[in-house]
Amino acid sequence: MGKLRLIIMATFQSVFRALYKVSFLTSLIHNITCFLAGLSRLFCGTKPLSIYAKGNNIPKKILILYEYEGCPFCRIVRETLSLLSIEVLIYPCPRETFKKYGHLQDSRFRGEVKKLGNKVMFPYLVDENTGKSFYESKYIATYLWENYSGGQKKPLLYRLSMMGPFLILGFFIHALMRPLPSMGILRTPSKRPEKLLELWGREHHVGTKRIREALCTLEIPYILHHSEVESKGTLKDPNTQKSFSSAKEACSYLFASYQDGSTTEESLLDYGKDDQRGKRASKK
């Protein structure tokens, strides 16, 4: 990552860290930053394609996605799933550190991806319906359209959002707007719930996004429903029979019930530090 870009991002990170401590501003800042992050991706996937009426090919067995919220490539896949209204089982794999790409030590699910595909890289999709599993966001998105869109055309905004300049702009603005480690970027040690939690919503819906971020940093696996059966941003926990429709309450509940240690707090200035050291060391 360019040094200037890192400095800008780390500055935003420090400013937001300070601002979120002002409690009466918290909800407002969450709303504004989630909105701007969504806008930078043209709200792709927020409005579903009306495919069910035309009998699209709904996967019989639920698709499985290893991903994390702070990863821009994973977002492309979630946007596509949301657009196609496909439910998915999410195994959140937040980073353990900014310092090293593909680092794996204490992570709950990163090791599974390494075993399945031989690399610690995200997103990683497993489709038990076809026996296929693979990396590479664009390849996964194409696969989803080919197999589960019922032959519908890709909407204009979706096609635009997948073009180079929009991808770069979206990646950067999103990273500026949601820069804190607990926003689904770095892991927070947690107790693993016995049963899968369930979340209803769409990509770029503010409440859904905030809950996804909390589930991600806590490495809590869940079923993500892209459907209107429950209102957007509804979280259900079958372990305690609790249900929430407010993001603030859902996030407080998740941290109070499952957090089991402190979030890895690092500055974005640490990004890639150990990778570079590694490279320098190997050059000697």
Ligand SMILES: N[C@@H](CCC(=O)N[C@@H](CS)C(=O)NCC(=O)O)C(=O)O
């Ligand atoms: N070309 C790949 C790039 C995937 C990628 O680089 N993912 C990053 C996250 S954004 C990753 O897995 N980093 C390793 C890590 O998080 O430790 C794609 O489009 O899926």
